[in-house]
Amino acid sequence: MTDDVLLVHGGTPLEGEIHVRGAKNLVPKAMVAALLGSTPSRLRNVPDIRDVKVVRGLLELHGVTVRGGDVSGELLLDPTHVESATVADIDAHAGSSRIPILFCGPLLHRLGRAFIPGLGGCHIGDRPIDFHLEVLRHFGATVDKRPEGLYLEAPQRLRGAKIELPYPSVGTTEQVLLTAVMAEGTTELRNAAVEPEITDLICVLQKMGAIITMDTDRVIRITGVDRLEGYNHRAIPDRLEAASWACAALATGGNIYVRGAQQQPMMTFLNVFRKVGGAFEIDDDGIRFWHPGGALQAIALETDVAPGFQTDWQQPLVVALTQASGLSIVHETVYESRLGFTSALNQMGATIQLYRECLGGTPCRFGQRNFLHSAVISGPSKLQGAELVIPDLRGGFSYLIAALAAQGTSAVHGIDLINRGYENFMQKLADLGAHVEMGG
Secondary structure (H helix, E strand, O other): OOOOOOEOOOOOOOOOOOOOOEEOOOOOHHHHHHHHHHOEEEEEEOOHHHHHHHHHHHHHHHEOOOOOOOOOOEEEEEEOOOOOOOOHHHHHHOOOOHHHHHHHHHHHHHHHHEEEEOOOOOOOOOOOHHHHHHHHOOOOOOEEEEEOOOEEEOOOOOOOOEEEEEOOHHHHHHHHHHOOOOOOOHHHHHHHHOOHHHHHHHHHHHHHHHHHEOOOOOOEEEEEEOEEOEEEEEEOOOOHHHHHHHHHHHOOOOOOEEEOOOHHHHHHHHHHHHHOEEEEOOOOOOOOEEEOOOOOOOOOOEEEOOOOOOOOHHHHHHHOOEEEEEEEEEEOOOOOOOOOOHHHHHHOOOEEEOOOOOOOOOOOOOOOOOOOEEEEEEEEEOEEEEEOOOOOHHHHHHHHHHHHOOEEEEEEEEEEEEEEOOHHHHHHHHHOEEEEEEEE
């Protein structure tokens, strides 16, 4: 167990206002995109989270000057003097982040070579980098796998390619975008991911001078250009964090105004939130989420890639579903190991049964592969405080919600992991009236 333990005294509805800034799944990628520019970039609405610090460190190792702007949440990135970094330095800075793989395309364009250390990230399922390497080979890169990591070279200028992904992977779609924009000729990407953060990254690249079209059938076409300028961009707000706080309001019987939340990227979530029995109100500055009283309704739900119900929304919602009347069914189709966190909820008094079968009709990669990827949740359950060890980012926040909804005190271990994706969450908990304290 790690030393960073949060004692949570549950049973109090969360009420008040918090502010959500730029999306964790966009901001670090937009920072990498600045490498492609011949002039400085300005990125606004940047959250103070660990992934941002990791990418900032990696950019600085490669000669990019990164400094804060005149206002909070603003970064100025100057890539004028890009250079190679040492293997040891990159290894030390990368830590557990998976972002370094996205440096490949930009570094190949700028320097003709790149080194990527072994990759970390949350352990929620198999996320091989083979997609990424195959894509880079399509563009003409050579990849040399060595014990310390991957060495890539571009003997000539990278060339556009026709690529079809076996699955609409977000990371691989980002890789294609960051590589294709300066590759010679045209790139056609089929079965691309179309998350709002992907669209926002395309907006960043278009501001820099890229030529990118998005078709309605998951096809993205990129015409390579010789030169890109810097950008001035305000990052899309974090719809995944906003949904986490919405679920916290529902599970604790609370009322939370999420300043910065936007309706359009959350439409799928909002529909489900309403079906469960949650209430929300949208204005120009954010969304208010609350539990209107009465019983919550059990639902059947399947996660999917965008525009479906996001897998990152699933874990916080499952906690709220433990308080719904009847049997809820959740079919996880994106990450095979994402329901493992439910064992801790059962320890707290929930009744959740996991199944290897696909409990739903959405096409699924896991049905015949022996993964526990469907859940049946019987509620409502009276949750009790417990000792909890955080398994991953979203699962960790879900444990926090469960502890806040439970009667009694919970000790939540490994709380520092939540800092990866939730800016200043301790202050936000205090602002919402949560009774929490750091333990020894």
